[in-house]
Amino acid sequence: MCGIAGIVHDESTQPVDPALLERMCIAIRHRGPDDMGLWVSGSVALGMTRLSIIDLSSGHQPIHNEDESLWIVFNGEIYNYRELRRNLVAVGHRFYTQTDTEVIVHLYEDYGPDCLHHLRGMFAFAIWDTRNRQLFLARDRLGIKPLHYCHDGKSLIFGSELKSILRYPHASRQLRPSGIVNYFFFGFVPDPETIFDKIQKLPPGHFLLYRKGEFTVRQYWRLEFNNGFSNTSEEYLVEELLHILSDSVMAHLMSDVPIGAFLSGGIDSSLVVALMARHMNRPVKTFSIGFAEDQYNELPFARMIARQCGTEHYEEIVSPASRNLLQDLVRHFDEPFADSSAIPMYYVSRLARKHVKVALSGDGGDELFGGYSRYVEGDATRYTRWIPSRIRGGLFRALTLRLPEWSPGTETLRHIACDNTERLIRRFSRNLSSIHNQIFTYELQRQAKTTDPSPTLLRHLQALHSTDTLTRSLYIDTSMNLPGDILTKVDRMSMLHSLEVRVPILDHILVEWATRVPNHLKLSGNTTKYLFKKACARFLPPEAIGRPKKGFVLPIRRWIREDWVDLVHELILSERTLSRGYFNPQFLHRIYSEHQLHRRDHTTTLWVLMILEMWLRETEDTSNQDLFLSPSNHLATHQPNLS
Numbered sequence: 182m183c184g185i186a187g188i189v190h191d192e193s194t195q196p197v198d199p200a201l202l203e204r205m206c207i208a209i210r211h212r213g214p215d216d217m218g219l220w221v222s223g224s225v226a227l228g229m230t231r232l233s234i235i236d237l238s239s240g241h242q243p244i245h246n247e248d249e250s251l252w253i254v255f256n257g258e259i260y261n262y263r264e265l266r267r268n269l270v271a272v273g274h275r276f277y278t279q280t281d282t283e284v285i286v287h288l289y290e291d292y293g294p295d296c297l298h299h300l301r302g303m304f305a306f307a308i309w310d311t312r313n314r315q316l317f318l319a320r321d322r323l324g325i326k327p328l329h330y331c332h333d334g335k336s337l338i339f340g341s342e343l344k345s346i347l348r349y350p351h352a353s354r355q356l357r358p359s360g361i362v363n364y365f366f367f368g369f370v371p372d373p374e375t376i377f378d379k380i381q382k383l384p385p386g387h388f389l390l391y392r393k394g395e396f397t398v399r400q401y402w403r404l405e406f407n408n409g410f411s412n413t414s415e416e417y418l419v420e421e422l423l424h425i426l427s428d429s430v431m432a433h434l435m436s437d438v439p440i441g442a443f444l445s446g447g448i449d450s451s452l453v454v455a456l457m458a459r460h461m462n463r464p465v466k467t468f469s470i471g472f473a474e475d476q477y478n479e480l481p482f483a484r485m486i487a488r489q490c491g492t493e494h495y496e497e498i499v500s501p502a503s504r505n506l507l508q509d510l511v512r513h514f515d516e517p518f519a520d521s522s523a524i525p526m527y528y529v530s531r532l533a534r535k536h537v538k539v540a541l542s543g544d545g546g547d548e549l550f551g552g553y554s555r556y557v558e559g560d561a562t563r564y565t566r567w568i569p570s571r572i573r574g575g576l577f578r579a580l581t582l583r584l585p586e587w588s589p590g591t592e593t594l595r596h597i598a599c600d601n602t603e604r605l606i607r608r609f610s611r612n613l614s615s616i617h618n619q620i621f622t623y624e625l626q627r628q629a630k631t632t633d634p635s636p637t638l639l640r641h642l643q644a645l646h647s648t649d650t651l652t653r654s655l656y657i658d659t660s661m662n663l664p665g666d667i668l669t670k671v672d673r674m675s676m677l678h679s680l681e682v683r684v685p686i687l688d689h690i691l692v693e694w695a696t697r698v699p700n701h702l703k704l705s706g707n708t709t710k711y712l713f714k715k716a717c718a719r720f721l722p723p724e725a726i727g728r729p730k731k732g733f734v735l736p737i738r739r740w741i742r743e744d745w746v747d748l749v750h751e752l753i754l755s756e757r758t759l760s761r762g763y764f765n766p767q768f769l770h771r772i773y774s775e776h777q778l779h780r781r782d783h784t785t786t787l788w789v790l791m792i793l794e795m796w797l798r799e800t801e802d803t804s805n806q807d808l809f810l811s812p813s814n815h816l817a818t819h820q821p822n823l824s
Contacts, residue, residue: 183231183242184212184676185254185328186340187307188349189316190224191394195335197226205345206230212256212341212676218242220252225309225316229254232679234438234539240280246290247275250311253289255282256341257304257326258683260432265299282306289317294388297401301432301689305383307339316391322402322689323545324372324385324664327672331380337391342673343515346380353379354800358629360516361763361793362621366610366634368519368789369665371641373398376516385664402689403644404659406652409697415715418698422716429688430456433541441466441537443529443682444486444494446479448710448717448726449543449552451486453685455720457541458490467492468533468540470499470525472736482725489722495536499528504748508795513677517796519789520666521737526674534678544667545686548658549695550713551703555608556654562604565597573598601650602639609657610634611785625763651700659692738784742777749773749787752794761797764790 186205188197199221206217206228213230220227220243229242243252259265262281265288270276274287281302288296289308294317303325308317318339320328330339333351340346347354360376370376372384383389386402410418430453434440442454444467457465467487471480480496487494510523533540547553565573578598584591592612596604599615606614613620614634621632638657645656668684675682685691698712705711714726741749752758753773759766769790776783 183229183254183256184209184341184345185227185229185256185305185307186338186345187227187254187309187316188225188336188338189309189391190336192335193224193314195224197221197224199226201349202226202228205340205348208344208348209340209342211679214679216241218254220254222311227252227254227307227309229256232538232676232681234258234436234681240278240282242282244278244280244282244286246286251286251290251308252311253282253286253306253308255285255304255306256328257302257306257321258435258681259284259300259302259304260435260688261299261301294319294390294399294401297388303683303687305341314392317388318383318391319388319401320383320385322386323659323668323687323692325668325672325684325687327669328383329375329380330383330389332391332396333379337396343375343377343380347377347515353377355379358625359631361625362629362632363634363637364517364519364793365620365789366613366617367637367662367665368785369669370516371637371661371665385660404656404692404696406645406647406656406696408699411699415702415712418702418712419715419719421694422712423719425688425691425694426452426685426716427456427459429685429691430541431460432688433683433685434460436539438538439466439536440539440541441468441533442492442541443467443533443543444469444483444492445543446482446486446725447543448714448721449546449686451482451543451721451725452717453541453543454486454490454492458492465490465492466533466536467494468529468536469494469496470529470532471496472499482728485722486725495532497528497532499525507792508799510674511792511795512799514669514673514796517793518669518673519785519792520670521788523670523674526670527677530675530678530680530682534680537680539681539683540675541683541685542671543686544671544684545663545692546710546713548655548663548667549686549692550698550710551651551655551700552710552713553654553658554709556651556704556709557707562597570600601648605650605653605657606635606638608654609638609662613786620765620768622762622765649700651704655703663687737788738782741784741787749791752791753787757798758794 186209188202190197199219202219202221210217210230213232215233216231218229218241227243231242233240243254245252259281262284265284266276269284269287276283285296285306286308288299297319304321305326305328306319316337318328318330320326327341328339329343329346330337331346331352338346338349338352346352355378357374357376357378360370360374364370372382375382387398387400389396389398442457442465444450444454454465454467469480469483471478484494510527581591581594595615596607599607617632626632641657641661642653645653647653671682702712717726753769772783772786775781776787
């Protein structure tokens with residue numbers, strides 16, 4: 182696992198300053214503290230920081246092909262690289278390392294962009310073609326690994342993290358108004374945008390070609406739901422699921438360094454650990470985080486699975502995060518990011534890194550197999566769906582206008598009044614889409630052009646040929662929320678501690694298989710993840726399968742009301758916050774008051790606003806020279822090799 186960065190100037194006569202590339206790599210050296218490699222050739226520069234996992238002795242990057250006409254920097258793991266290497270050797274390619282990185286450069290030599298269809302793994306990489314003077318950037322199918330880029334009219338700059346690009350002196354730090362709006366509704370800035378106006382994320386399943394100052398972004402893979410197994414027996418599908426997942430877990434165990442697993446106590450990570458135990462010839466090292474509050478603590482279930490699987494188990498109890506830690510995390514994400522489970526992910530990654538260099542996680546099961554409670558239709562909509570939509574919409578919307586905003590049931594009435602698409606938009610925007618015109622100031626509405634989250638969600642759905650509510654929800658979760666939220670959280674918090682995390686449930690072979698499973702085997706009545714739970718029953722005790730889902734959930738509600746009262750007020754209602762002119766002051770005062778008076782639970786919205794304000798202050802209070810550099814205690818110093 183690594184961090185990558187690079188610069189290509191449009192003018193071939195303009196040389197790249199090697200010191201600038203080095204600064205870009207230093208900004209992300211937490212991603213790869215074992216080695217640093219720079220390659221500079223005139224107007225082109227590629228750099229990387231390496232976390233050595235495969236071929237520890239000879240895997241120094243950048244890596245080239247036989248005649249040095251192609252150069253690559255790579256972040257990720259290719260799990261089928263040994264098979265690909267054998268095939269490439271058979272047709273005459275010569276290798277000088279044992280790495281999966283070198284396999285990619287030879288595949289590109291033979292297949293060009295179509296090389297991506299041969300790769301099984303997680304990846305973000307850049308290849309410079311010296312003959313055609315062309316840059317090729319690519320990101321894996323699900324967006325497990327990040328990649329950002331910026332074209333300022335004179336150069337294309339790329340990096341694993343925003344902090345690397347922001348070391349480039351001409352990179353714009355101007356905020357994107359639509360990024361602020363989307364962050365508020367979703368808790369992150371969805372691909373392809375970033376919070377910065379001129380910097381983009383390369384979306385999952387896409388590649389970028391850059392030549393002579395012009396670039397194109399193309400999609401090479403997409404999710405397609407087709408219910409191809411509609412006539413296949415349930416028992417057969419359970420067997421197939423276990424077979425494919427077991428094969429994926431075994432492939433993800435490839436490593437030349439110690440490997441372990443996160444164990445939350447939920448069924449996804451528990452099944453991954455159970456399968457690891459079957460494939461490994463030594464006890465699996467497992468890592469769990471718990472809380473003092475019983476309703477949030479899953480350590481007893483994690484211990485139960487650890488005992489059953491005979492793992493070497495480690496755990497920690499998490500207390501309310503300090504302001505210093507919150508600021509550290511806010512700084513490290515580079516843009517506002519409000520998934521509070523980043524806090525336990527920080528702690529479990531820190532714990533794991535003391536014992537291993539690679540950890541497997543159970544992420545992806547909910548998005549593929551229907552595990553979220555929001556997929557279950559509520560009683561209110563189930564019992565009112567017989568009312569014609571025009572009557573239902575007019576009647577219940579009229580009722581909400583007569584009730585005080587904090588009245589119990591107001592949100593339920595709004596939800597009933599919506600059609601299926603409107604309900605989906607409400608679910609994914611925390612039920613705030615119907616009042617979006619009340620949330621933001623007129624000036625931000627004008628700059629962002631729209632403060633309605635609907636266009637962002639509908640844009641993700643435009644390639645999906647389905648009106649089925651569950652299918653559309655699964656698609657948004659997998660194509661938008663998974664890469665933008667879950668995988669971003671895992672990548673940043675694990676790489677902050679120089680820990681590689683792998684996600685075997687998101688192996689693209691399993692993902693493509695899961696999209697063919699009929700919806701009634703994902704959501705059966707009120708039972709979420711029906712087929713997956715059937716598979717889990719082969720390995721896990723009943724008490725681990727039938728209980729409500731928790732995951733790395735924090736007691737944020739109590740922390741906001743009790744431990745962080747002064748901090749919340751300062752970040753939400755201080756003069757410094759209100760003077761920014763982003764949010765309607767009446768809206769901010771109302772939700773703060775309702776929350777403190779226990780009239781309505783605004784925990785998530787308050788948390789989103791807190792993180793945004795902390796991030797804005799961080800960008801203002803940090804000097805340009807040190808903007809978004811990682812905390813010094815996470816860094817190790819290494820001398821780069823300049824080719």
